[in-house]
Amino acid sequence: MADLETFRAETRAWLEANCPAECRGPLDNDEDRVWGGRQATFKTPAHKRWMDVMAARGWTAPQWPTEYGGGGLDREEAKILASEMRRIDAQMPLSSFGIWMLGPALLQFGTEEQKKRFLPEIVRGEIRWCQGYSEPGAGSDLAAVQTRAEDRGDHWIINGQKIWTSYADKADWIFCLIRTDPEAPKHLGISFVLFDMATPGVTTKPIELISGKSAFCETFFDDVRVEKENLVGTLNRGWDVAKALLAHERTMIGAVGDMGRPMSQVAVDSIGLDDAGRLYEPMLRAKIAELEIDAAAFRLSMERVGDQVKAKQVSPAIASMLKYYGSELNKRRHELAMSAGGSDALEWESERSNHGTPARDWLRTKANSIEGGTSEVQLNIIAKHLLQLPGA
Amino acid sequence: MPLILTEEQTMLKEAADGFLSENAPISALRKLRDSRDADGLSRDLWKAFGEMGFAGVIIPEEHGGSGLGAVEAGIVAEGLGRTLTPSPYFGSSILAARVLIDAASAEQQAAWLPKIAAGDAIVSLALDEGPKHQPNRIATTAERSGNGFKLNGAKGFVLDGHIADALIVAAKTDGGVTLFLVDPKTSGVEIERTVMVDAHNAARVTLTDVQVDADAVIGDVDAGEAALEGALNLGRACAAACLTGAGDQAFATTVEYLKTRKQFGKLIGEFQALQHRAAHLFTELELAKAATLGALQRLDAGAPKADLAVSVAKAKAGRVAELAVQEAVQMHGGVGMTDEFDVGLYMKRVRVLNELLGDAGFHAEKLARAGGY
Numbered sequence: 001m002a003d004l005e006t007f008r009a010e011t012r013a014w015l016e017a018n019c020p021a022e023c024r025g026p027l028d029n030d031e032d033r034v035w036g037g038r039q040a041t042f043k044t045p046a047h048k049r050w051m052d053v054m055a056a057r058g059w060t061a062p063q064w065p066t067e068y069g070g071g072g073l074d075r076e077e078a079k080i081l082a083s084e085m086r087r088i089d090a091q092m093p094l095s096s097f098g099i100w101m102l103g104p105a106l107l108q109f110g111t112e113e114q115k116k117r118f119l120p121e122i123v124r125g126e127i128r129w130c131q132g133y134s135e136p137g138a139g140s141d142l143a144a145v146q147t148r149a150e151d152r153g154d155h156w157i158i159n160g161q162k163i164w165t166s167y168a169d170k171a172d173w174i175f176c177l178i179r180t181d182p183e184a185p186k187h188l189g190i191s192f193v194l195f196d197m198a199t200p201g202v203t204t205k206p207i208e209l210i211s212g213k214s215a216f217c218e219t220f221f222d223d224v225r226v227e228k229e230n231l232v233g234t235l236n237r238g239w240d241v242a243k244a245l246l247a248h249e250r251t252m253i254g255a256v257g258d259m260g261r262p263m264s265q266v267a268v269d270s271i272g273l274d275d276a277g278r279l280y281e282p283m284l285r286a287k288i289a290e291l292e293i294d295a296a297a298f299r300l301s302m303e304r305v306g307d308q309v310k311a312k313q314v315s316p317a318i319a320s321m322l323k324y325y326g327s328e329l330n331k332r333r334h335e336l337a338m339s340a341g342g343s344d345a346l347e348w349e350s351e352r353s354n355h356g357t358p359a360r361d362w363l364r365t366k367a368n369s370i371e372g373g374t375s376e377v378q379l380n381i382i383a384k385h386l387l388q389l390p391g392a
Numbered sequence: 393m394p395l396i397l398t399e400e401q402t403m404l405k406e407a408a409d410g411f412l413s414e415n416a417p418i419s420a421l422r423k424l425r426d427s428r429d430a431d432g433l434s435r436d437l438w439k440a441f442g443e444m445g446f447a448g449v450i451i452p453e454e455h456g457g458s459g460l461g462a463v464e465a466g467i468v469a470e471g472l473g474r475t476l477t478p479s480p481y482f483g484s485s486i487l488a489a490r491v492l493i494d495a496a497s498a499e500q501q502a503a504w505l506p507k508i509a510a511g512d513a514i515v516s517l518a519l520d521e522g523p524k525h526q527p528n529r530i531a532t533t534a535e536r537s538g539n540g541f542k543l544n545g546a547k548g549f550v551l552d553g554h555i556a557d558a559l560i561v562a563a564k565t566d567g568g569v570t571l572f573l574v575d576p577k578t579s580g581v582e583i584e585r586t587v588m589v590d591a592h593n594a595a596r597v598t599l600t601d602v603q604v605d606a607d608a609v610i611g612d613v614d615a616g617e618a619a620l621e622g623a624l625n626l627g628r629a630c631a632a633a634c635l636t637g638a639g640d641q642a643f644a645t646t647v648e649y650l651k652t653r654k655q656f657g658k659l660i661g662e663f664q665a666l667q668h669r670a671a672h673l674f675t676e677l678e679l680a681k682a683a684t685l686g687a688l689q690r691l692d693a694g695a696p697k698a699d700l701a702v703s704v705a706k707a708k709a710g711r712v713a714e715l716a717v718q719e720a721v722q723m724h725g726g727v728g729m730t731d732e733f734d735v736g737l738y739m740k741r742v743r744v745l746n747e748l749l750g751d752a753g754f755h756a757e758k759l760a761r762a763g764g765y
Contacts, residue, residue: 076394264765279765289756292763296701297683297708304395304682311396321675380664382671387647389670391662 007077011084018053020046024089026261029357030215033095036125038172047091054093055124061099064107069120075310079303097166098122098129100252102175102194105245109192109233118194130197131249132162132176132219133242139164140377142246143186143239147221148179149193156180156193158201158224164371168204168217171197175245181236192238194230201225211363212348212356246372247316250323251302253372263288263333267340284339291332298322298329317385324378327368334362393689395682397463404464408471411444416477418734424478425591431555432585432593433478439511447485448509450626451493455505462626462691466633466684473637476741478592480514482748483551486630487623488515488560491571495611495619500573504558516556517623518547518574518597525750527562527617527624532599534563534570540605541565543572543580546598549747553595554585560610561599568614578602590740621699628749629691629702632684632709635745639713640677642720642738646670649724666723673712673719680705680712700762703755710752713742 022044027033032043034051042048054060057071062078064070073081103122106115121127138144147160158178168174173196181189197204201224204217233241264279267288271280279285302322308314337358338345345362347353369375383389397405416437424432441447446468451457458464465486472481489508492501492515507513521531532545543563553559559574559581576583580602585595611619647670650661660666687705690698717739721728728735746752 262763264760264763268765273765277764278760285760285765286756288765289760289763292759293704293707293752293756294679296704297679300395300682300686301679304678304685307394307396311394313396318678321678324671325675325679376668379668379671382674383667386674387667387670389647389650389661389667390659 004076004080008080008084011081012087015084015088015090018050019085019088019090020044020050022046023050023091023093025091026089027091029354029361034091034093034125035095035128035167035170037128037170038126039170040125040128050091051093051125058123060094060096060125061103061119061123064103064119064123068107068115069123075306094125096122096125096129097131098127101131101245101248102129104248105175105192105241106232108244109241113229114194114232127172128167128170130165130168130171130174130219132165132168132174134164135161136163140374142177142242142373143190145177145179145190147176148182149191149226151180154228156226156228158193158195158221158226160221162219162221163216164207165204165217165219166215168197168219169206173197174202174219175232177238177242180238184236187239189236190238190242191235192232192241193226194232195224195226199224199226209363210366211360213360214364243316247319249372250319250378251305253323253327253368263291263336263340266337270340270342270344284336287336288340291329291336294329295333298325301325315385317381320373320378320381321386323372324369324375324382327365328375330368331365334365338362393693395685395689397467397685401463401467404460405467405471407444408446408468409474411441411446412471412475412477415440416475416479418476418737421476421478421591421737432587432591433480433552433555435511437477438479441479441481442509442511447481447511448489448505449485451485451489451505451509455501455509457489457505457509462629462688463685465626466630466688469630469633470637470684473634473639473741473745474641476590476638476737480516480552480555482627482630482634483516483553483556484508484514487517487551487627488558490623490626491517491560491610491619494622495571495615496573497607497610499607500610504573507557513557514552514555515558515560516550516553516595518550518553518559518561519620520549521545521547523548525747525754527620530562530564530569532561532563534565534572537603540603540608541570541572543574543599543602543604546596548586548594548596550583550595550597552593553597554583554593556583556595559597561597562616562620565614569616569620570613571610571616571619572604572608573610574599574602574604574608578604588744590737590744592741592744624749625691625699625702628706628755629684629687631745631748632680632687632702632705635706635709635713635742636677636680636684638738638742638745639680639709639716642713642735642742643670643673643677643716645735646673646716646720646723660723669719669723673716676712676715680709683708697762700759703750703758706750707752707755707759710742710746710755714746717742 034047058069059071062071062073062081066072135145149156149158176193177190178193179189180191201222203220207216267279274280305318341358345358348356445458448457449460449465449468453459534541534543556576559576561572561574562569580600582598583595588594653660683705687701690701720735724735727733
């Protein structure tokens with residue numbers, strides 16, 4: 001315990017000294033996030049500095065082993081780091097599908113060469129990754145992917161189309177589910193493959209959504225040559241990798257259920273308090289209090305699941321629970337934000353509204369319960385694996 | 393602190409659950425209810441509970457207790473929620489014991505704590521006055537009189553009040569609230585047992601010119617609110633644990649039923665409409681468990697704002713348990729409505745636990761206030 005207290009004190013002092021003022025406080029919008037990559041953009045030079053100093057300590061991926069550039073922290077230390085960052089409202093130094101999704105899968109399934117090659121780059125934010133899972137015919141029924149690889153000895157030739165590929169137009173590399181054995185049952189003929197988005201034959205096209213902006217793309221593969229060394233895990237057993245990775249993705253999407261300014265603050269700023277110090281709208285006030293209770297319970301649930309995972313007391317299907325609840329919670333949060341914002345939140349184009357950020361964010365959340373497997377799919381998984389209900 | 397039980401806590405949980413399921417299954421509650429038992433609980437069972445160290449879970453070892461913390465108190469409460477066992481646990485072992493440990497004089501502690509721990513005496517907290525929990529609005533008065541005070545007022549929802557060996561009465565004094573240790577046999581004390589919907593015990597207590605000596609005061613005059621606060625926080629967190637236990641048990645019964653009951657030629661658990669509701673309920677229960685353990689751990693750590701974590705837990709566990717018992721009755725269909733079947737007993741108990749020490753609305757209000765909105 002004493003060691004942890006020392007760790008907390010040192011971490012606090014280090015963050016105070018190294019987290020620039022520009023990198024504290026809530027982000028105005030999604031575009032201000034630091035994503036890294038070859039075409040990285042930073043809102044201010046301080047944001048680049050913040051990413052670099054955190055990466056140098058491995059604290060962009062605090063719990064990865066130090067030999068791959070990670071922070072080597074145990075779970076208790078990582079919790080302390082997170083709480084100390086929250087304390088000063090420090091922004092995330094690096095947002096990264098590499099850290100959230102691919103990295104954990106590589107740690108579990110990758111070869112030593114793959115780990116040494118890819119993980120340190122991910123930690124330092126040098127390579128930005130996107131995920132090639134969904135296809136026009138394979139959304140929630142993910143194992144129905146049709147993008148296929150032709151075996152050419154030391155390499156494959158890949159053809160097909162992916163959809164809903166977040167940030168494909170800005171990503172450097174893709175991790176992808178590809179059908180490598182068309183004869184096998186649908187779960188058993190898929191492989192998990194990595195390749196550079198700059199490879200000839202890869203093209204992307206953004207998709208416009210109801211929010212008027214989006215990170216989503218359609219991605220096309222036209223005779224793309226991929227070396228076989230970029231296979232992760234066993235040939236035709238990519239589904240195992242995909243499942244493990246989906247658990248991370250679901251936990252990540254679930255985690256958005258607890259981000260941003262407290263809804264009560266948003267509402268107070270917008271509509272003000274009455275003489276008794278209560279929000280002017282009693283029904284809204286009650287709904288916000290209920291949301292904040294659920295959000296607090298959800299936060300503890302995420303923490304508890306993490307502790308259960310560490311103690312090996314938990315089924316992987318529990319990620320479905322976090323994904324389901326977190327995304328529904330986030331949708332509720334944004335409905336309330338729109339309600340609290342009233343007519344101000346309806347502005348679609350104005351400096352005042354930061355180009356319609358509240359409305360666009362609200363619309364964007366409607367995808368939370370679709371992407372990464374719909375809420376209904378998550379409930380099916382809970383019913384089947386956790387409750388063992390018949391025929392689920 | 394990881395949000396999971398330690399090895400010792402897991403052992404305590406197994407011991408408490410094992411003891412309760414063996415010695416106090418739901419049939420014990422039915423027997424007490426159907427025989428219109430005068431006490432409404434089993435004294436022998438409570439004594440055995442004391443011998444196991446559960447009645448004195450938070451009482452220091454020098455007073456004969458187990459000297460454990462809030463997490464352990466919550467573990468026992470959760471077990472009581474699973475079996476619906478009527479016992480003086482909340483009133484005596486949690487609320488009264490906490491007040492006495494935190495605020496009472498050495499003489500008062502020596503007189504009562506060992507007896508509470510052994511299951512020999514029942515001490516009850518007389519706090520609530522109206523039908524809703526409003527600890528900040530106490531109308532009962534204590535006026536200086538003779539070498540002590542004269543109490544006047546009326547209390548309700550006094551847990552086990554009809555069989556209490558002592559009452560801790562909260563009354564208004566000139567500069568605040570003061571707590572008094574009152575012998576229920578004192579002239580002017582009238583106690584009416586109120587048989588409640590869940591067949592657990594509570595009483596109404598009327599105080600008419602009840603004369604008590606100065607040494608009946610617990611802690612300092614006017615300083616009762618601070619002494620109450622610790623007890624209320626622990627009581628609420630334990631009520632959350634009890635709600636979680638009751639909700640979880642009702643849910644487990646329901647899931648079993650979904651796997652065995654056939655309708656329209658299939659198991660009803662095969663219907664997606666019911667699967668999704670069950671999966672949603674599972675998720676909500678996991679949140680309630682996390683919120684409850686988080687609150688109990690914060691109490692043990694003496695964390696700032698632990699009271700707010702307790703409000704989150706009580707509100708969340710209350711709503712979730714309510715959903716669990718409602719779904720239990722609905723998914724069981726007609727059988728769920730019968731007295732013979734147990735789920736109705738869970739529904740009744742959850743209703744009472746929700747009112748106990750503030751319902752979800754009370755705690756939401758508390759959080760909103762603390763949040764400045």
